[in-house]
Amino acid sequence: MNYRAVDTAAEYVARLDTGADWRAEIEALADDVEADAAWFTALGAVQDAELWFYDQDEREYYPIEFDEPLEVASCVGNVSLLDDERFAHTHAVLSDPDGTTYAGHLNEATVWAGEVHMRVFEDELVREYDDTTELDLWL
Amino acid sequence: MNYRAVDTAAEYVARLDTGADWRAEIEALADDVEADAAWFTALGAVQDAELWFYDQDEREYYPIEFDEPLEVASCVGNVSLLDDERFAHTHAVLSDPDGTTYAGHLNEATVWAGEVHMRVFEDELVREYDDTTELDLWL
Amino acid sequence: MNYRAVDTAAEYVARLDTGADWRAEIEALADDVEADAAWFTALGAVQDAELWFYDQDEREYYPIEFDEPLEVASCVGNVSLLDDERFAHTHAVLSDPDGTTYAGHLNEATVWAGEVHMRVFEDELVREYDDTTELDLWL
Numbered sequence: 001m002n003y004r005a006v007d008t009a010a011e012y013v014a015r016l017d018t019g020a021d022w023r024a025e026i027e028a029l030a031d032d033v034e035a036d037a038a039w040f041t042a043l044g045a046v047q048d049a050e051l052w053f054y055d056q057d058e059r060e061y062y063p064i065e066f067d068e069p070l071e072v073a074s075c076v077g078n079v080s081l082l083d084d085e086r087f088a089h090t091h092a093v094l095s096d097p098d099g100t101t102y103a104g105h106l107n108e109a110t111v112w113a114g115e116v117h118m119r120v121f122e123d124e125l126v127r128e129y130d131d132t133t134e135l136d137l138w139l
Numbered sequence: 140m141n142y143r144a145v146d147t148a149a150e151y152v153a154r155l156d157t158g159a160d161w162r163a164e165i166e167a168l169a170d171d172v173e174a175d176a177a178w179f180t181a182l183g184a185v186q187d188a189e190l191w192f193y194d195q196d197e198r199e200y201y202p203i204e205f206d207e208p209l210e211v212a213s214c215v216g217n218v219s220l221l222d223d224e225r226f227a228h229t230h231a232v233l234s235d236p237d238g239t240t241y242a243g244h245l246n247e248a249t250v251w252a253g254e255v256h257m258r259v260f261e262d263e264l265v266r267e268y269d270d271t272t273e274l275d276l277w278l
Numbered sequence: 279m280n281y282r283a284v285d286t287a288a289e290y291v292a293r294l295d296t297g298a299d300w301r302a303e304i305e306a307l308a309d310d311v312e313a314d315a316a317w318f319t320a321l322g323a324v325q326d327a328e329l330w331f332y333d334q335d336e337r338e339y340y341p342i343e344f345d346e347p348l349e350v351a352s353c354v355g356n357v358s359l360l361d362d363e364r365f366a367h368t369h370a371v372l373s374d375p376d377g378t379t380y381a382g383h384l385n386e387a388t389v390w391a392g393e394v395h396m397r398v399f400e401d402e403l404v405r406e407y408d409d410t411t412e413l414d415l416w417l
Contacts, residue, residue: 010144011144011145011146011147012142012143012144012145013142013143013145013176013178013217013260013264013277013278014140014141014142014143014278015140015141015142015276015277015278016140017140017141018271018272020140025140028140029140029142032142033142033144041178041180041215042215043215043216043217043228043230045193045195047195069193069194069195069196071192071193071230071242071243071244072230073213073215073230073231073232073242073243074213074215074230074232074242075215076215093213093232093240093242094242095190095192095232095241095242095243096192097192097194097201097203098192098203099190099192099203099205099241099242099243100241101232101240101241101242112193112195112272113269113272113274113276115217115228115276115277116142117178117217117258
């Protein structure tokens, strides 16, 4: 296992803009505070969403689309550098009016309301192509 | 997007009392340590639960009730001031004996066992009415 | 409610090894950095999984097994001492290609890719048998 001690440079709370993209907002926060490595958790609600599922055999992401309001019951992710840009790797659990849940890798979603806590680390994390999984991973 | 740097004043781990209300316990912790702004994650199990789903068209919360034991697979939330009282905005993912999940805004739930990590921030967060979403939001 | 202030001794990010066990990897990290108390959140994907549901009447865990690739949409847990060994109490929300979710207490799962943030506390947490729930709880 690869691991690394990190030092927290700063931490932030953010309220995401209604109508903006959930993940783009998190990346905008990272850009604003120049976070090349960060960890976040979040909660809120979205107006629609596109989740991705990674097919471990085909080595490809497949989208799952939702065109309806959903709660963001959980959101956990991190910011690192991918091809020299800040990328917010974002997993989320969404839920509908019945409490039924849908979850996976969150590619995009239109914010209804979003509250984020982000810890920014002093050292950067860089994603690189991993031959085994064909994913971009860090460390 | 609105965001703010926060400084952590203290952090706590808590074990929620069996039979007490999940969210009230978190608010009791916040009251005890005088936390006017905090972020928490938690896990555990409950004996029953009431989730809320916010209808973005009607601008109203609708309850979803569960009168059965459920695991708390994830719980993410924050504490801030709402009408001068400490309010724990709490989202949770619950699961039943089949692993089937239910999720949303957690209004109340009777604790079976609960483990919480809370970071308390130095500056307060205050919720105010937001015209766009008709929710009480901070920043 | 029992609670305790904790001081963070160090924090880590880790990438779990593909093919290893998810929870054993987290415990290996705790062992490596000598963490007798820690809190973590994580995300990623697994190749299979065994979730446990605690039957509050029977006072027993029942397993729910999955022999298929799943996303780890959320993972929240903590490390403490149980019978003098470091134990990673781990709850997770998993999802399949349709976005359908399964959640509970994660006993084991084969890592596809895993990213963890762990905060290590200075003081230890020790689990002891609790008569009311017949679970091993701390504080």
